[in-house]
Amino acid sequence: MKITELKIAPKRTWDTVSESNPLVCTVKLASETATVETALHDDQVHQVLLLVQSIVAEAAHRNVAEFVSQVTSIEAPKEIEA
Secondary structure: OEEEEEEEEEOOOOOOOEOOEOEEEEEEEEOOOOEEEEEOOHHHHHHHHHHHHHHHHHHHHHHHHHHHHHHHHOOOOOOOOO
């Protein structure tokens, strides 16, 4: 079984997140014979957000550091002599 989709979004996507429009986390699992989609309980949504937040922050930091490293390693073009 594998996770094929993890979606975190407001219950009504066209409206802002609020007490009446909470974030909903749905997980879609698939195996060779079946696909199951379920919504997580509010407490579990908070746990998933905390986990995803740190994973995304670490990945973003790593990607920016790699980008900066590549950019700074490129030599500036030499000026053309007249």
